[in-house]
Amino acid sequence: MSVVQALSATVAWLGQSLGASELLHVLDQSTQSISGLVSAVRAYSRVDETAEAEVDVHEGIENTLTILRHRLGDVTLARDYDRSLPPIRVLANELNQVWTNLLDNAIDAMSGQGRLGIRTSRDSRDGADHLVVEISDDGAGVSQEHLTRVWEPFFSTKGEGKGTGLGLDIVRRIVMERYQGDVEVDSQAGDTKFRVFLPVAIPREEERAAVPS
Ligand SMILES: Nc1ncnc2c1ncn2[C@@H]1O[C@H](COP(=O)(O)OP(=O)(O)O)[C@@H](O)[C@H]1O
Numbered sequence: 001m002s003v004v005q006a007l008s009a010t011v012a013w014l015g016q017s018l019g020a021s022e023l024l025h026v027l028d029q030s031t032q033s034i035s036g037l038v039s040a041v042r043a044y045s046r047v048d049e050t051a052e053a054e055v056d057v058h059e060g061i062e063n064t065l066t067i068l069r070h071r072l073g074d075v076t077l078a079r080d081y082d083r084s085l086p087p088i089r090v091l092a093n094e095l096n097q098v099w100t101n102l103l104d105n106a107i108d109a110m111s112g113q114g115r116l117g118i119r120t121s122r123d124s125r126d127g128a129d130h131l132v133v134e135i136s137d138d139g140a141g142v143s144q145e146h147l148t149r150v151w152e153p154f155f156s157t158k159g160e161g162k163g164t165g166l167g168l169d170i171v172r173r174i175v176m177e178r179y180q181g182d183v184e185v186d187s188q189a190g191d192t193k194f195r196v197f198l199p200v201a202i203p204r205e206e207e208r209a210a211v212p213s
């Protein structure tokens, strides 16, 4: 795949996950600096990378924040990173879809104002070492009866033309099926936390499910 083909595939994917108006915004900003956009999108999508590599999760989160910056408005970012976390073996652009969908939802929930927390830590569950990424927001929250439904494909409370209801389904499939990790949500009004658990030693690629599509 040439870089141009890969970039247009990435732009198409961004369009699906961000929505048309946001994509236009990203492209509009980019006319001021095409080469800047090309390098940001390349770093974000790792279009030239088709093999798994050891990545630092913080790098992917920060690239994703760069891509989503125009959406942040007056949202305050609160980072609490454990920089001692080991790199993990993944396809960077798959993991970036996870951060994009979770951050996008948190930003939607706050309607332009609030506190977006990103915390990384280490945890052992089921006897294995896991890396934990928690994305929190102080928006309206998920109602009790929706807590288990949010992971369903096409479940959305955002109304016609706004939500596809696929974001969290993609998150769940990439984290659980591809990387044998886990996802969790805790939510009350004003305090919502989505957690992603990724095994530090991810099983070898041939032992895992195919890329979700
Ligand atoms: N941070 C959050 N705060 C409140 N509700 C959320 C949050 N994240 C997800 N949700 C709920 O989960 C639903 C499904 O999310 P998602 O699969 O990303 O689809 P979409 O964002 O297209 O609606 C959302 O419509 C919303 O009701």
Ligand SMILES: [Mg+2]
Pocket: 101, 104, 105, 163, 165, 166, 167, 168
């Ligand atoms: Mg979403």
